[in-house]
Amino acid sequence: MQEMLERTQAMLARHHRHGENFAQLMKDTFAGRFNDEFWAAWRQWIEPVLSASPVVLDLGSGPGLFLRALAERYPGGRAIGVECASYMLEAMGELPAGCEVMCADLHDPRLPLAEGAVDAAVASVVLHELNQPLRALQEVRRCLKPGGRLYILDWVRAPLEVYVRNETSEEQVFDPVTPVSELEDIFTHFIEHNRFSREDLGYLLEHCGFAVLDSTALREGRFARLVAEKR
Ligand SMILES: C[S@@+](CC[C@H](N)C(=O)[O-])C[C@H]1O[C@@H](n2cnc3c(N)ncnc32)[C@H](O)[C@@H]1O
Numbered sequence: 001m002q003e004m005l006e007r008t009q010a011m012l013a014r015h016h017r018h019g020e021n022f023a024q025l026m027k028d029t030f031a032g033r034f035n036d037e038f039w040a041a042w043r044q045w046i047e048p049v050l051s052a053s054p055v056v057l058d059l060g061s062g063p064g065l066f067l068r069a070l071a072e073r074y075p076g077g078r079a080i081g082v083e084c085a086s087y088m089l090e091a092m093g094e095l096p097a098g099c100e101v102m103c104a105d106l107h108d109p110r111l112p113l114a115e116g117a118v119d120a121a122v123a124s125v126v127l128h129e130l131n132q133p134l135r136a137l138q139e140v141r142r143c144l145k146p147g148g149r150l151y152i153l154d155w156v157r158a159p160l161e162v163y164v165r166n167e168t169s170e171e172q173v174f175d176p177v178t179p180v181s182e183l184e185d186i187f188t189h190f191i192e193h194n195r196f197s198r199e200d201l202g203y204l205l206e207h208c209g210f211a212v213l214d215s216t217a218l219r220e221g222r223f224a225r226l227v228a229e230k231r
Contacts, residue, residue: 121151
């Protein structure tokens with residue numbers, strides 16, 4: 001277990017390029033991910049299944065801003081983060097009452113939560129960072145109550161042209177003097193951000209015991225939002 005965790009932490013440190021900067025980037029871009037559209041979807045798909053004092057699991061919680069938003073929204077509830085990158089755990093600072101974080105590897109999380117203890121779970125831009133997402137999805141299903149729901153937002157497969165136009169620039173990519181190390185970084189991230197299609201995520205969810213309630217393409221098809229219910 002310890003060996004797997006260390007491998008994951010090293011892989012994430014490379015993928016995030018510079019941990020402290022990436023933690024700050026996640027804070028700076030939080031409002032763009034958890035925007036009005038997100039909260040409208042939350043009201044439509046997630047809120048109807050929340051209990052009076054909801055328990056919400058946030059997979060890959062980064063610097064913890066969503067945990068804080070949940071605590072503010074649902075006083076008396078329980079917002080539980082799962083995270084394993086040390087720079088993210090440090091960037092969380094002291095969490096307010098109602099928030100907690102579990103340091104676990106989502107490649108095989110065994111969370112100290114009873115079966116059916118969770119109302120809803122969120123995986124925001126995290127599944128693409130996993131070598132395989134099956135154990136995480138199966139563990140979320142175990143922790144969710146019957147009818148509990150999972151909200152996923154993630155990168156999905158898009159053509160290279162769309163990716164280059166949004167993430168870097170054609171001048172940069174095709175310039176013969178661009179350093180090889182930079183090209184390797186861009187193309188490695190292209191593969192990592194293109195791990196699954198929106199349909200693949202639906203397939204994984206269905207085979208992990210969820211019914212997909214909604215699947216929406218976002219941002220020129222580079223991202224997808226899926227909502228699934230524990231069957
Ligand atoms: C792109 S960040 C998104 C953070 C946050 N969910 C948000 O949307 O603001 C993905 C987070 O998932 C965490 N993560 C990725 N793989 C993980 C794993 N195997 N175990 C635990 N956390 C992981 C990363 O460390 C990172 O903080």
